[in-house]
Amino acid sequence: MQNAVILKPGREKPVRQRHPWVFSGAIAQLPSAVADGEIVPVLDAKGRWLAQGYLNRQSQIQVRLLSWNQAEPIDAAFWRRRLETAHQLRQNTAELAQADCYRLVHGESDYLPGLTVDRYGAHLVLQAGTLGIDQRKQQLAEQLMEITGCAGVVERSDDPNRRKEGLALTSGLLAGAAPPDKLVVSEPSLSGQPLHFQVDLLDGQKTGFYLDQRENRRRTAAHCAGKRVLNAFSYTGAFAVHALAAGATHVVNLDSSVEALELGEINLQLNHFDPDADCTSIAGDVFEVLRDWRDLGAPDLAALKPAESGAGGLFDVIILDPPKFAQSKSHVERALRGYKDINLLAMQLLAPGGALITFSCSGLVDAALFQKVIFGAAIDAERDVQIVDFLHQASDHPVAATFPEGAYLKGLICRVL
Ligand code: SAH
Secondary structure, three states: OOOOEEEOOOOOHHHHOOOOEEEHHHEEEOOOOOOOOOEEEEEOOOOOEEEEEEEOOOOOEEEEEEEOOOOOOOOHHHHHHHHHHHHHHHHOOHHHHHOOEEEEEEHHHHOOOOEEEEEEOOEEEEEEOOHHHHHHHHHHHHHHHHHHOOOEEEEEEOOHHHHHHOOOOEEEEEEEOOOOOOEEEEEEOOOOOEEEEEEOOOOOOOOOOOHHHHHHHHHHHOOOOOOEEEEEOOOOOHHHHHHHHOOOOEEEEEEOOHHHHHHHHHHHHHOOOOOOOOEEEEEOOHHHHHHHHHHHOOHHHOOOOOOOOOOOOOEEEEEEOOOOOOOOHHHHHHHHHHHHHHHHHHHHHEEEEEEEEEEEOOOOOOHHHHHHHHHHHHHHHOOOEEEEEEEEOOOOOOOOOOOHHHOOOEEEEEEEO
């Protein structure tokens, strides 16, 4: 078979179980007459048809599977059906149908490997993570506009993982109208009032706003009334806005990026909070700043009055929402040390009975492992720690049962005695 990918003997099980990735190590023979990016059938060692997907010899994942149905051509109608299915899921979820920003396509977990699409009002942001999607992005952008009625599609294919596919990083307008520089989207507060956030679709981190934390921001806000809150790794300051809306007495936004802190202040103003009186913005490295506060005290936190309850500690609530520490398997050990460090420091800075709301978005660190890190930090901090809530990515970031890797965000709400 010149035009097929043939697997090594015994390597067909994940394909039969509909895992969408075929790694180079499972492949006995690549096709000679199929160009990278094109659709290719995948056969077992005996030549039996298993599935079909798009090819990329330059990637370790040489085929991303799209269909297990031999009679289903991968044509424009196929892509449209998949996009419509993803759109339907969001339309069928009452909360999302009313929201003006959500993830519309979550890659493998929406049966569209390599494709991520976020919606912000009338604008879409597309990320093409693979060659197969990159080659079809124009068509996909036009189909997305038809399905959603959105005005335009911006491309943000600037995730460095694209290099593993042999692709350069690129961003810009893909189809339709350009978004305004200052697009404002909203998200309901704990009490259901809309809170407003400015998003920069062309230049912001990720696709502009951390949509995966939507539900967790409200769960976090439920612990913030009357509390002194540290929002570490604050970026857009969205957790701070939710905390203040729920009645926090003061919030500290801490981030290494000055631009992020400025965006945090804009978002406070958009919601009628005073960036000076209600919030302290601190530029610095979370590891260093928390260590300094623990060891040297916190003269930079003059605005942070001692708790009325006389509870002690510097904060009553600490939110830790760091970037992905483990980019690959070789980074997991180091990542675990990083998670342990910041969680230990946070526990040491919390008032007795305070809340630690801690996240990991490293897919390679699963929920059980993350919980072990918190356990280790609690032992070292010599504090009793109760987990009161288990958090995960918002429902517009589904996890396909065949693709457990799709579950990447996990969080714990802990009471630290
Ligand atoms: N909680 C945010 C998202 C966090 S994204 C939200 O809801 O919008 C991660 C943020 O961590 C980025 O803004 C990045 O600038 C910041 N960051 C990364 N490493 C850091 C470090 N060591 N110290 C402080 N901030 C850091």
